[in-house]
Amino acid sequence: MNLKKVLAIGLFMGVAGQAAAETTLRVASWLPPTHPQNAVVWPTWSKWVEEATEGRVKVAIEYGMGHPKTMFELVEDGVVDASFSYHGYVPGRFKLTQAVEQPLLGTSAEAASVAHWRIHNKYFAKAQEHDGLEVIGLFTHGPGQIHMAKPVSSLGDLKGKKIRLGGGVQGEIGHRMGVTAVGAPAPKVYEMMQQGVIDGVFIPMGEQKSLRLKEVAKNVVALPGGMYLGSFAMFMNPDFLADLDAKDREAIMSVSGEKLSAMAGKAWDAGDAAGLEAAKEAGVNITMVKDGDALSKEFVELTKGMDEAFLKSVADRGVDAKAALTELREVARNYK
Structure with missing residues (x-):
C-alpha cells in the first residue's frame, strides 16, 4: 500500500471517528x-x-x-x-x-x-x-391573566362562560368562579377563540403575542401578580x-x-413584557387591576382556603408540604 493510500485511510478514519x-x-x-x-x-x-x-x-x-x-x-x-x-x-x-x-x-x-x-x-x-x-x-x-372576547367588569361576569383551562391550580380557580371549563393545549386557543368555541382563556400575557391572542381576545383583565403561575x-x-x-x-x-x-x-x-406591548399596539382593552381594587379584593376572597386544599391533596405524598410551601414563598419573594 502506497503512502498516499495510507494517509487517505488515516484521514478518513480520523474524520469518521470524529463524526462518531x-x-x-x-x-x-x-x-x-x-x-x-x-x-x-x-x-x-x-x-x-x-x-x-x-x-x-x-x-x-x-x-x-x-x-x-x-x-x-x-x-x-x-x-x-x-x-x-x-x-x-x-x-x-x-x-x-x-x-x-x-x-x-x-x-x-x-x-x-x-x-x-x-x-x-x-x-x-x-x-x-x-x-x-x-x-x-x-x-x-408568568402570572396567568384573564383574556376574553368580550369585556368583563367583575369575576362574577365569568360565571357560566366557556373558558379554556390548562389544568393544575387554574382548574380550581375556574371551578370557584363557576366557569365552564374547556380543555385544550395552548396552541389550539387561537383557533377556538376565532371560532367562538370558547369565550376566553386563563393564560399569561405573553400569549397575546406568541399565540396571536391580540387578534381574538381583545379584552384582558390583569390582576396584580396574576391569578396563578403554571x-x-x-x-x-x-x-x-x-x-x-x-x-x-x-x-x-x-x-x-x-x-x-x-x-x-x-x-x-x-415574553410577557413583549406580549403586553403587542397587545397595547393592537388596541386590546387591558384592565390593569391594582391592589385594593374591587376586582383584586374579589379574587383574594375567592382564593381563601386554597392552601389548605393543596396540602390535603398531597397528604399521601410523604413529604412536608406545609414547610415546603412556606419556604418556596420565602425563596421566591427574596430572590434577587
Missing part, C-alpha cells in the same frame, strides 16, 4: 418556533450544552411530535431524548408541583422558577412524581444520559438545574 464521537440530543417541542421557549430557552441551553461538551453533543429541536401531555411518555420511551411540558396536562401524576402555582405568590417567573427548582430538590424529589425521567429544569410561566418541567431520558461519556453527562447537568430554570423563567418574563 458527536451525539445529537433530540428535543421535542410543541409550542410554535416563535415562542420564547423555542426562540430563546432551548437555543440558549443548546449553546451551553455544545460549549460544555466541546461540541461532542449537539441539540436539535423537533416539532409536530404530538399533544404536550404525551411529551413525558415520548421521553420515557426514548422516542426523543428530551422535552418539556406543563404538569397540569397530566392530572393525578403531578400534585406537588402545584405548590408553585398557588395564588398570590406575587413574584416574577424567574424568581418562582428558582424557588421551584430548590424546593423540588429539597422536599419533593423523593416523592418520585417524575419517575422515569431525568429532570433538568423546572420553571413557571408549573413546567424540562426533562431527559435517563438512558440517553447514561449512554454518554461521564464527562459529557456531567457537562450537560452543569448547565442545567437552577441555571436552566432561572434562564427559562426569565425568558418567559420577557
Whole structure:
C-alpha cells in the first residue's frame, strides 16, 4: 500500500471517528418556533450544552411530535431524548408541583422558577412524581391573566362562560368562579377563540403575542401578580444520559438545574413584557387591576382556603408540604 493510500485511510478514519464521537440530543417541542421557549430557552441551553461538551453533543429541536401531555411518555420511551411540558396536562401524576402555582405568590417567573427548582430538590424529589425521567429544569410561566372576547367588569361576569383551562391550580380557580371549563393545549386557543368555541382563556400575557391572542381576545383583565403561575418541567431520558461519556453527562447537568430554570423563567418574563406591548399596539382593552381594587379584593376572597386544599391533596405524598410551601414563598419573594 502506497503512502498516499495510507494517509487517505488515516484521514478518513480520523474524520469518521470524529463524526462518531458527536451525539445529537433530540428535543421535542410543541409550542410554535416563535415562542420564547423555542426562540430563546432551548437555543440558549443548546449553546451551553455544545460549549460544555466541546461540541461532542449537539441539540436539535423537533416539532409536530404530538399533544404536550404525551411529551413525558415520548421521553420515557426514548422516542426523543428530551422535552418539556406543563404538569397540569397530566392530572393525578403531578400534585406537588402545584405548590408553585398557588395564588398570590406575587413574584416574577424567574424568581418562582428558582424557588421551584430548590424546593423540588429539597422536599419533593423523593416523592418520585417524575419517575422515569431525568429532570433538568423546572420553571413557571408568568402570572396567568384573564383574556376574553368580550369585556368583563367583575369575576362574577365569568360565571357560566366557556373558558379554556390548562389544568393544575387554574382548574380550581375556574371551578370557584363557576366557569365552564374547556380543555385544550395552548396552541389550539387561537383557533377556538376565532371560532367562538370558547369565550376566553386563563393564560399569561405573553400569549397575546406568541399565540396571536391580540387578534381574538381583545379584552384582558390583569390582576396584580396574576391569578396563578403554571408549573413546567424540562426533562431527559435517563438512558440517553447514561449512554454518554461521564464527562459529557456531567457537562450537560452543569448547565442545567437552577441555571436552566432561572434562564427559562426569565425568558418567559420577557415574553410577557413583549406580549403586553403587542397587545397595547393592537388596541386590546387591558384592565390593569391594582391592589385594593374591587376586582383584586374579589379574587383574594375567592382564593381563601386554597392552601389548605393543596396540602390535603398531597397528604399521601410523604413529604412536608406545609414547610415546603412556606419556604418556596420565602425563596421566591427574596430572590434577587
